Amino acid sequence: MPTELNEQSARAAIEAVVDPIYAKPLGELGVVHEVKLQAGVVSATLTVYALSDAKQKQLSAAIESALRAVDPGIRTDVTFQFEAPMRRTSADDPVPGVRNVVLVMSGKGGVGKSMTTVNLALALARRQQRVGVLDVDLNGPCVASMLGLSDRVWAVDRAGLSGIDPMEGPLGIKVASLSFVLGRFQPLSPFRLRVGEQVEEREARVRPKRVRPLVSGRGDVKGRPVDMPTRHP
Numbered sequence: 291m292p293t294e295l296n297e298q299s300a301r302a303a304i305e306a307v308v309d310p311i312y313a314k315p316l317g318e319l320g321v322v323h324e325v326k327l328q329a330g331v332v333s334a335t336l337t338v339y340a341l342s343d344a345k346q347k348q349l350s351a352a353i354e355s356a357l358r359a360v361d362p363g364i365r366t367d368v369t370f371q372f373e374a375p376m377r378r379t380s381a382d383d384p385v386p387g388v389r390n391v392v393l394v395m396s397g398k399g400g401v402g403k404s405m406t407t408v409n410l411a412l413a414l415a416r417r418q419q420r421v422g423v424l425d426v427d428l429n430g431p432c433v434a435s436m437l438g439l440s441d442r443v444w445a446v447d448r449a450g451l452s453g454i455d456p457m458e459g460p461l462g463i464k465v466a467s468l469s470f471v472l473g474r475f476q477p478l479s480p481f482r483l484r485v486g487e488q489v490e491e492r493e494a495r496v497r498p499k500r501v502r503p504l505v506s507g508r509g510d511v512k513g514r515p516v517d518m519p520t521r522h523p
Contacts, residue, residue, distance in 0.1 A: 294361055295327060295332065295357065295360055295361040295364055296327060297325055297326065297327045299360060300325050300327055300332045300334075300357060300360075300364075301322065301325040302317075303356045303357050303359070303360055304316060304317075304322055304325060304332075304334055304353050304356065304357070305317025305318075305322050306356065307349070307352045307353050307356050308352070309321070309349070310345055310348050310349055310352075311341070311345065316336070321336050321337050321338055322334065322335075322336060323335040323336060323337045323371065330363065330364060330365055331364075331365045331366070331367055332357055332364055332365070332366050332367070333366075333367045333368075333369070334353060334366070334367070334368050334369070335369045335370075335371060336349075336368065336369070336370050336371070337370075337371050337372075337373050338370055338371075338372060338373070339372070339373065340372065341370060341372075346370055349368070350366070350368040353366060353368055354366045354368075377389060377390055377391065392410065394406050394407045394410070399429055403427070404425070404427060404431075404432050404433050404436060405436070407423060407425070407433060408423070408433055408436045408437060411423050411437075411463050412460070412461065412463070415460075415461035415462065415463050416461065420462060420464075421461075421462075421463045421464070422456065422463070422464040422465075422466070423437075423459075423463060423464070423465050423466070423467075424466050424467075425465065425466065425467035425468060425469065426468060427468065428468070431467050431468045431469040431472065432469070433465065433467050433469070434457070434459075434465060434467040434469045434470060435469070437459035437460060437463065437465055438459060438460060439457050439459055439465055439467075439470075440469070442457045442470055443470055443471075444470040444471050454466075457470065
C-alpha cells in the first residue's frame with residue numbers, strides 16, 4: 291500500500307533503481323550523491339562518469355516510477371553531475387600523477403590511430419584541459435606533423451639521460467614523439483637496435499613531470515592520450 295515518502299525511504303527507492311548501462315542498482319554503484327524532499331518534490335543528484343541524453347531520460351523516468359510506487363503524488367527533480375573516473379596506480383607506475391591514460395591502438399596499420407589521437411587531444415584541450423600526447427608509433431610517427439611540429443628535433447645523445455622536455459603544440463598540448471628523434475615519417479629500424487631498447491632510450495627520457503596531461507583546476511593530472519604502434523610479429 292502506498293505510503294508517504296521521507297528522505298530515507300526516497301533514497302532507498304532511488305538506490306534500488308537499476309542502472310541502464312551497468313545493470314546494477316544505483317546504490318551498489320555509489321552514484322546517488324544527494325536526496326532531498328521538500329514541498330512534495332524529491333530532488334536527487336546523481337554523480338556519473340558519462341551518460342547520454344537518452345539514458346538520462348530513461349534513468350530519470352525509472353527513478354520517478356520507483357518513487358511514485360511508494361507515493362503516487364510525489365514529484366521528482368533528477369540532476370546529473372559528471373565526474374571523470376580516476377585510475378588506480380601502483381608503486382611502479384611510470385606516470386603516477388596522471389589520472390587517466392587513453393591508449394589508441396589496433397592490430398593493423400592505416401586505420402586512423404594517429405588521427406584519432408590528435409582529434410581526441412584537441413577536443414580535450416578545447417575543454418580547457420591540459421593534455422599530453424605520447425607518440426610511440428614504430429612504423430612512421432606522424433602525430434607531430436599533424437600538430438604542426440614536424441620541424442622539431444630532440445638533440446639526444448648518450449649523456450642526455452636526465453630528461454627531455456616535450457614539445458608544445460596547439461592549445462598548449464605537450465607532445466613526445468619518436469619523430470623528434472627519427473625524423474618526419476621515418477620508421478624505427480629493428481636492425482640498428484632492438485625495438486624495446488630504442489623506445490626505452492628515446493621515449494622514456496622525456497621528463498615525466500613536464501608532460502602533465504589533462505590537469506584540472508586544482509593542478510592534478512587527469513589523463514593522457516597515447517598513440518600506440520600496430521602489432522609486430
